[in-house]
Structures are given as C-alpha cells and as structure tokens.
Amino acid sequence: MSVTARAAWNLPGTVLLLDDDETFVRSLAEALEPSAVVAFTAPGPALRHLHTVAEAVGSGPVAVGTTEDAGIAEAVALRRDPLERFVRTASRFAMVTVAIVDQVMPAMPGTTFCAQARAMGVKTILLSGRMNDGEAVAAFNDGTIDRYVEKNDPDVIAKLARMIEDLGTSQALERTARFEAILKPASRGLFERHDLWSLLGQISRIFPFCEHYFDAAAPGFLLINDQGDYRFLLVDDADEQIRSAQILTDVGTLEPERLGLAEGRMLVWNLADAIQQIERDEIDLARFVFPANRHGSLVWALIAPDLVPSAGLVPQGSWSSYRGLVRSFLT
Amino acid sequence: MCAALVATCLFLEKRQERSEFFYYVTYVCIVFNLPFFFFYMMLQNGAAPVWIQSCVCALLYLAWICELRNYLVMLVVGVSAAFGLHAFDPAQGAQAHEWVSSVPVMAFAVAGGLLFRTAETRTIASNRVRSVALASCIAHELRTPLLGTRLDVATASRRIVGLGQAEQDLRQVFARIDHHLLKATHVIDTLLRNVTSERIDPGRFDRHSARAAVEEALARYPFSPKERALVTADVESDFHYWGDDVLLVHALMNLVKNALTSVSAVQRGTVEIRLVNDGQANQIVVRDSGGGIDPRMAGRLFTEFASQTSGGAGLGLLFCRRVARAFGGNIACRSRPGALAEFTITLPPPRVSA
Numbered sequence: 001m002s003v004t005a006r007a008a009w010n011l012p013g014t015v016l017l018l019d020d021d022e023t024f025v026r027s028l029a030e031a032l033e034p035s036a037v038v039a040f041t042a043p044g045p046a047l048r049h050l051h052t053v054a055e056a057v058g059s060g061p062v063a064v065g066t067t068e069d070a071g072i073a074e075a076v077a078l079r080r081d082p083l084e085r086f087v088r089t090a091s092r093f094a095m096v097t098v099a100i101v102d103q104v105m106p107a108m109p110g111t112t113f114c115a116q117a118r119a120m121g122v123k124t125i126l127l128s129g130r131m132n133d134g135e136a137v138a139a140f141n142d143g144t145i146d147r148y149v150e151k152n153d154p155d156v157i158a159k160l161a162r163m164i165e166d167l168g169t170s171q172a173l174e175r176t177a178r179f180e181a182i183l184k185p186a187s188r189g190l191f192e193r194h195d196l197w198s199l200l201g202q203i204s205r206i207f208p209f210c211e212h213y214f215d216a217a218a219p220g221f222l223l224i225n226d227q228g229d230y231r232f233l234l235v236d237d238a239d240e241q242i243r244s245a246q247i248l249t250d251v252g253t254l255e256p257e258r259l260g261l262a263e264g265r266m267l268v269w270n271l272a273d274a275i276q277q278i279e280r281d282e283i284d285l286a287r288f289v290f291p292a293n294r295h296g297s298l299v300w301a302l303i304a305p306d307l308v309p310s311a312g313l314v315p316q317g318s319w320s321s322y323r324g325l326v327r328s329f330l331t
Numbered sequence: 332m333c334a335a336l337v338a339t340c341l342f343l344e345k346r347q348e349r350s351e352f353f354y355y356v357t358y359v360c361i362v363f364n365l366p367f368f369f370f371y372m373m374l375q376n377g378a379a380p381v382w383i384q385s386c387v388c389a390l391l392y393l394a395w396i397c398e399l400r401n402y403l404v405m406l407v408v409g410v411s412a413a414f415g416l417h418a419f420d421p422a423q424g425a426q427a428h429e430w431v432s433s434v435p436v437m438a439f440a441v442a443g444g445l446l447f448r449t450a451e452t453r454t455i456a457s458n459r460v461r462s463v464a465l466a467s468c469i470a471h472e473l474r475t476p477l478l479g480t481r482l483d484v485a486t487a488s489r490r491i492v493g494l495g496q497a498e499q500d501l502r503q504v505f506a507r508i509d510h511h512l513l514k515a516t517h518v519i520d521t522l523l524r525n526v527t528s529e530r531i532d533p534g535r536f537d538r539h540s541a542r543a544a545v546e547e548a549l550a551r552y553p554f555s556p557k558e559r560a561l562v563t564a565d566v567e568s569d570f571h572y573w574g575d576d577v578l579l580v581h582a583l584m585n586l587v588k589n590a591l592t593s594v595s596a597v598q599r600g601t602v603e604i605r606l607v608n609d610g611q612a613n614q615i616v617v618r619d620s621g622g623g624i625d626p627r628m629a630g631r632l633f634t635e636f637a638s639q640t641s642g643g644a645g646l647g648l649l650f651c652r653r654v655a656r657a658f659g660g661n662i663a664c665r666s667r668p669g670a671l672a673e674f675t676i677t678l679p680p681p682r683v684s685a
Contacts, residue, residue, distance in 0.1 A: 030483070030486040129474045134535070152517075152519070154513050157485050
C-alpha cells in the first residue's frame with residue numbers, strides 16, 4: 001500500500017468476482033493472485049455479502065465529527081472508540097474495494113449489479129464477452145461502471161491487475177477524504193506537512209505496514225503489518241510538544257520527563273488522558289511519555305505493542321490469515 | 332438457339348472469369364426466351380389456349396430464376412417488346428378481344444411470381460439474421476472458456492517455479508498454449524466481425540488517430556515470432572479519421588493476415604504498413620512483397636466468398652471495403668503477380684466535431 005497517499009486510514013482491498021460460470025470464476029480468482037478474492041456465481045449472494053460486511057464494519061474507523069477550532073478539547077471529542085471497534089473486527093479485510101462483474105448473467109445484467117455495488121462505495125469493472133459492447137460503453141460513459149475489459153482482449157490479466165491497483169488507490173483516497181476532512185482540524189496541521197508523509201515512508205522500511213489509521217487523540221498512526229503485528233507511531237510537532245510539557249508542568253509532574261518534553265526528546269501520549277490521571281493521582285508517566293526522535297520539525301516515537309497505553313487498540317486478525325481463509329474457500 | 336448460347340456461356344464460365352459481356356448476354360437471352368418469345372407467339376397465334384398456358388409457365392419460370400427487381404424489369408421489357416412487335420402486324424395475329432380474356436389468369440401468375448419472390452427474399456433475410464445471431468452466440472459462449480483456459484495457463488506458469496530445466500520447457504509449452512488460445516480468440520473475433528459488418532452503426536463514430544489503429548492492430552494480431560519479424564510499420568505521418576476505431580483495427584488485421592498468407596505461400600518477402608498524409612489524401616497502405624494476386628481473382632477481390640487461399644472464406648476484403656466505405660472512404664488494390672500486392676485504404680479527413 002502506498003504510504004505517500006494522504007490517507008487517514010488505509011487497508012488492503014478485497015476483490016469481488018461475479019460470473020455465472022463457476023469454473024471461470026475459479027480460474028479468474030487464481031489468476032488474480034496475490035489479491036484476496038471472494039467469488040460468487042449469482043448476484044443475490046454477492047449483494048448480501050456486501051451488505052453484511054458494511055454492517056459489520058460500520059462507517060469506518062471515525063464516526064465523531066469536530067468543530068473548525070482545532071483545540072485540545074475538540075481533539076478529545078474525537079473519540080477513539082470507532083477506530084478501536086474497527087481494528088478489532090476481522091471483517092474489515094472483507095470490505096470490497098473492486099468488483100469484477102460479467103455482463104451476461106441469467107439473473108441480472110452486470111451493469112445492474114454494478115450500479116448497486118457502486119452505491120455502496122465499491123469500484124466496478126465490467127467483463128464483457130461481446131465485442132464493441134454498446135451497453136458496456138454506455139454504462140462507462142454514464143458512470144455506472146468504472147472500467148470495462150473485453151474477454152477477448154489479449155492483455156486481459158495485466159489490464160485487470162492494473163485496474164485493480166488504480167481503482168484501489170483512488171477508492172482509498174476517496175473514502176479517506178471524508179475522514180481526513182473530519183480529522184484535519186484536530187491533526188494540529190500535521191496533514192498539511194510534507195515531513196509527516198516522508199516520515200511514514202521511512203517508518204515503512206523499519207516496520208513494513210499494510211494498514212495505517214490516524215488517531216487524532218494520540219496523535220499518531222496505528223500501523224498494522226501483514227501478519228497482524230502492530231506498532232503505534234506517536235508523532236507531533238516539536239513546538240506542540242513543548243506546549244504539552246508546559247501544561248504538564250502546570251498540573252505538577254516529575255522533573256526529568258518535563259525536561260525531556262521541553263527539549264523535544266520525549267513525546268507524550270494522549271495528553272488529555274494524561275492530565276485526567278495526574279489529577280486523580282494515578283499517574284505512571286512511563287506509560288504516557290516516550291523517548292522521541294526528530295524528523296524535520298516533527299518528533300516521533302515508534303511504540304511497541306506492550307507499551308501502547310490503550311488496550312483497545314489491539315487489532316484482530318491479519319491480512320495474510322484472511323487471504324488464506326478466502327483461498328481455502330475457493331479451492 | 333438462345334438456350335444453347337446461355338449453356339455455352341455457363342460452360343465457359345467454369346473455365347474462365349465471368350466477364351461483364353457474359354452477364355449482358357445472359358440477361359438478353361432470358362428476356363428473349365421467356366417473356367418476349369411466349370407472349371409474342373401467343374399474340375401471333377390468335378391467343379390459342381396452348382400459348383396462353385405457355386405464357387403462364389414462362390411467367391412462373393421467370394419468377395423462379397430471377398430476383399425481384401430483375402423479374403419486374405425483364406417482365407416489363409419482354410412483354411412490351413412482344414406487344415410492340417405484334418403491333419406492326421396486327422392483322423396476322425390475335426385481336427384484342429381474343430387475349431383480353433386471359434389477362435386475369437396472367438395477372439394471377441404474375442402475382443404468384445411476385446409473392447414467391449417476396450417470400451424468398453424474406454426467408455433469405457431471416458436466415459441471415461438467424462446465422463448472425465447464431466455466430467454471435469457461439470462467439471460469446473466460446474470467449475468465456477477460452478479466457479478461462481488462458482487464465483489457468485497463466486496461473487500454471489506462475490506456479491512452476493523451482494523445477495530447473497523442466498521449468499524452462501514448461502514455460503515454453505505454456506507460452507505456446509497461450510498463443511494458440513489467442514489465435515482462436517482472434518479467429519472468432521474476425522469471423523464474427525466479418526459476418527456482422529453489414530450493419531455498421533455511424534452513431535459510434537468518432538475522431539480517431541490512424542497511427543493508434545495501426546499500433547493496436549499490430550499489438551492485437553496473434554503473430555508468431557517469425558511473422559512479427561516480417562512486418563514493419565511506418566506511422567510517422569499520422570492523421571485523423573472519422574469512424575469506429577475497433578472496426579478499422581479489424582480491417583487492418585484482415586489485411587495483415589492476407590499479406591502474411593501471401594508471403595508465406597511463396598516463402599519470401601516482407602509486409603510493410605505505411606501511413607500517407609500528403610495533404611492530398613489520407614491513406615493507410617498495407618503492402619507485401621509476396622506472391623501478388625492471381626489476375627483471375629483481381630476482378631472480384633471485394634466480393635463475398637472470393638478467396639485464393641484454400642479454406643479461406645473470402646469475407647475479409649469485403650469487410651475491409653464495407654468499413655472503408657462506411658467511413659466515407661474506400662479501399663483499392665494494386666498488384667504485380669509474383670512480386671507485390673498493395674492495399675490502400677483512403678479515408679477522408681474527420682468532420683469538425685461539434
């Protein structure tokens with residue numbers, strides 16, 4: 001997955017196949033390896049699958065909005081619950097990015113299915129058996145389908161692979177645009193910064209992740225790899241951290257941590273939670289403050305799973321096990 | 332005498348190219364023998380019942396051997412000639428009242444003939460529609476299993492990693508299988524396109540680049556490596572045309588196929604595709620320096636079922652001409668037997684799009 005994409009959340013996509021010829025569906029699924037593929041031979045069950053997954057994952061990892069004023073209070077208002085719920089369901093892998101649909105099916109024309117799938121945010125590729133298919137061209141022109149391929153195209157496999165990748169990227173960008181709009185005010189300007197995205201690129205070499213979710217409250221990214229292992233990339237503007245240090249000093253805290261924070265050598269996790277706990281005298285700052293690195297004007301820390309303060313952010317399932325699961329259904 | 336002349340012509344035709352002269356002779360003979368002769372004899376013999384019956388038979392025979400338009404033309408010409416000639420010497424033959432009574436039965440025979448003709452025309456048309464529908468159905472049904480097989484070949488060739496020498500061998504086998512399948516797909520496409528080309532829909536026309544069409548045709552044609560090396564393309568002088576790009580690509584593939592067949596028949600020569608855009612005309616030229624075209628074929632190159640390849644259906648060039656003409660252009664052929672054949676598609680510049 002692209003890490004330079006300005007996505008507030010991103011995850012690998014599943015491909016849905018629909019063709020009334022069962023043997024053909026299996027052959028196509030095998031040819032599309034390594035994509036995760038769910039295959040159907042009738043439109044009814046395929047639509048039910050889309051509905052079931054949509055219900056299981058809800059509207060995605062962010063549900064609560066915030067105001068234009070990017071203060072700490074608003075950041076807190078962006079609760080982490082929806083993100084936690086999202087990463088704790090393995091159904092998120094079953095979310096369909098692209099549907100590849102045969103035009104000629106007994107139950108309904110492929111274009112009819114595509115129109116319904118598209119309404120659910122799925123990108124669609126129509127597989128047409130006719131040459132110069134007027135219906136397919138019309139559907140493409142009026143936007144019912146995103147792409148179409150003719151079955152007699154000599155280059156069909158390469159074209160499909162390219163389309164899946166392109167549509168996957170554009171869909172990830174589209175669906176994160178909504179979350180980004182919500183998160184932007186709370187991101188303290190982080191999303192506008194180039195060094196944030198170059199930092200993510202650098203981190204992907206240390207910890208190759210395939211899913212990433214922005215958590216405005218921390219602030220930072222939950223990164224999950226192919227195997228379901230995860231890290232938290234705590235990241236903030238260096239100046240912002242000095243302000244946080246000031247707030248912590250005001251409510252009264254230990255000297256070394258304050259010093260580290262003020263010098264940009266430490267990073268505090270979820271300041272609002274920290275303050276609440278300090279006020280209740282339950283503070284164990286080691287669980288909230290982490291040694292930090294500099295990247296441009298940013299400070300960051302990659303936090304191991306056992307040190308992530310919130311137990312809620314433990315992802316369920318892994319992309320590779322899900323892929324294995326769908327494969328075993330196929331063969 | 333006339334019948335003997337027609338028979339001789341038919342006999343000669345088996346040996347030789349049908350000439351235009353032959354068509355005229357046949358036409359005149361039929362007009363003379365059937366409507367003219369019998370009507371004239373009927374009039375000259377006082378409208379005797381045996382001649383009236385012969386006239387009815389002649390009318391029915393005529394309907395049987397000619398298509399609708401020719402039937403009407405021959406009937407009118409033959410009968411008027413008979414009456415005209417009879418008018419010079421009316422004393423000798425039948426008086427008007429003698430033959431007028433037979434007009435209803437004649438009209439009846441003409442009506443029967445017309446009905447027969449119309450019914451047959453309709454049957455032919457509906458048979459054609461049916462065969463086109465059948466062809467599309469077969470093509471569509473075959474495409475899915477063909478693509479399925481290609482997909483499985485791709486999967487198999489991806490999975491044979493680590494077999495050493497066997498892997499190399501298998502890879503070549505898989506590449507060949509894929510080539511066969513591509514060729515089968517291509518054959519289906521071409522046949523279907525040639526069969527359905529009678530209805531070219533100008534609603535799908537748009538402005539396209541000739542260069543793109545040539546490049547697409549070369550990319551899609553299922554060349555063997557040896558064949559690909561024979562073909563060169565000069566697409567520098569690109570131009571635009573108004574038409575359907577998919578149809579032009581198929582027309583070009585037809586021409587490339589013919590050129591390659593001609594080269595392989597004599598085991599020498601190359602194929603050259605060239606775009607011409609000299610301000611005078613926009614042309615796509617496909618030329619091969621193979622065996623050239625048999626002069627006996629040259630006259631009817633663009634007619635249905637004309638082929639000099641054994642087993643060729645003879646639909647390809649007809650298709651090319653339909654496409655070129657539908658785009659407002661045409662196709663021409665120049666050949667030196669034993670040396671070269673050159674097909675030139677001329678296309679008008681695109682109209683200014685609204």
